[in-house]
Amino acid sequence: DADVTQTPRNRITKTGKRIMLECSQTKGHDRMYWYRQDPGLGLRLIYYSFDVKDINKGEISDGYSVSRQAQAKFSLSLESAIPNQTALYFCATSGGAGIHEQYFGPGTRLTVT
């Protein structure tokens, strides 16, 4: 089974709808991240969390919110989706200080029409 899972894998929604993307991990890591990827723009950080009580905005948090329900779960919400939020969304995890790798989920392809 995958260490980092994301649901749904694909989603098409309409402008103005609320949508939640979910991420779960079995690696026991404290740190979790949400990134979006757009063609030609690389990865951009939306939110990150270093533990259940720690939530931080990333580069592009406007229009998004997150919830860290447990160490293993980190959800990303689009309160009112707009077309320019169409992108590939990745969740990632990493261990504490001194741990170098980030482990990514398979991604959610979101299309807002």
Added chain:
Amino acid sequence: DAKTTQPPSMDCAEGRAANLPCNHSTISGNEYVYWYRQIHSQGPQYIIHGLKNNETNEMASLIITEDRKSSTLILPHATLRDTAVYYCIVRVPYTGTASKLTFGTGTRLQVTL
């Protein structure tokens, strides 16, 4: 994070070694070199990292020049499944605020029969 420069694309025959270069002439003493790859639309995958010494793991080898201004990722026996975009990242492993990854444009490696 230090700026990195990678060739936009490379080809490699299956079974041969793939040598992917990265220039990072402004690297600081406490910055590590990381390599990730992304197979089309899948989540990025950590490959290897190093500070000064050459490193090897089950996936690849990392050769860092003595002045640390450049490095080479070596896939010793490339297979078709190694076709991906490879990203070289130079950064400190933990900033105290975020350990976000910033991917540049990377090198698109095409492995052919």
